[in-house]
Amino acid sequence: MLICHCNVITAKEIEETIIDLLDADPWVLIVPAKVYHAMHKRGRCCGCFPNVVETIIRVTETYHARLQAPGDVVSHLDRVRALRVQFGSRPHEGRTTSHRAA
Numbered sequence: 890m891l892i893c894h895c896n897v898i899t900a901k902e903i904e905e906t907i908i909d910l911l912d913a914d915p916w917v918l919i920v921p922a923k924v925y926h927a928m929h930k931r932g933r934c935c936g937c938f939p940n941v942v943e944t945i946i947r948v949t950e951t952y953h954a955r956l957q958a959p960g961d962v963v964s965h966l967d968r969v970r971a972l973r974v975q976f977g978s979r980p981h982e983g984r985t986t987s988h989r990a991a
C-alpha cells in the first residue's frame with residue numbers, strides 16, 4: 890500500500906525502516922521526519938505523516954511485544970492515543986480522492 894504519494898513510499902518500506910531504527914536502538918524516539926531522513930527522503934506536503942505516525946505506533950508496539958519488554962512502552966503509546974482523542978485526529982488527509990495515486 891502506498892503511504893506517501895509525493896515520494897512514492899510504500900507501507901512496507903516505512904515498516905522496514907522503523908524496524909531498522911529499532912534494531913539500532915530499541916528505545917529511540919521515532920518521528921516521521923526521522924523515518925524519512927533514514928530513507929533519504931523528506932516530507933513535501935506531509936499529508937502522509939498521520940499515517941506514518943500510526944505505522945510507527947503499530948510497528949513499535951509489535952517490536953516491543955516481540956521482545957517482551959516491560960509495559961512502559963505500551964502505556965506510553967496508550968497516552969499518545971489518548972492525546973489524539975483529546976486533541977482530535979483528522980480521519981483523512983484532507984485531499985480529494987482524485988489526488989490519490991492509490
Ligand code: FES
Nearest residue numbers: 893895933935937
Ligand atoms: S504524501 Fe508524503 S510528503 Fe506528501
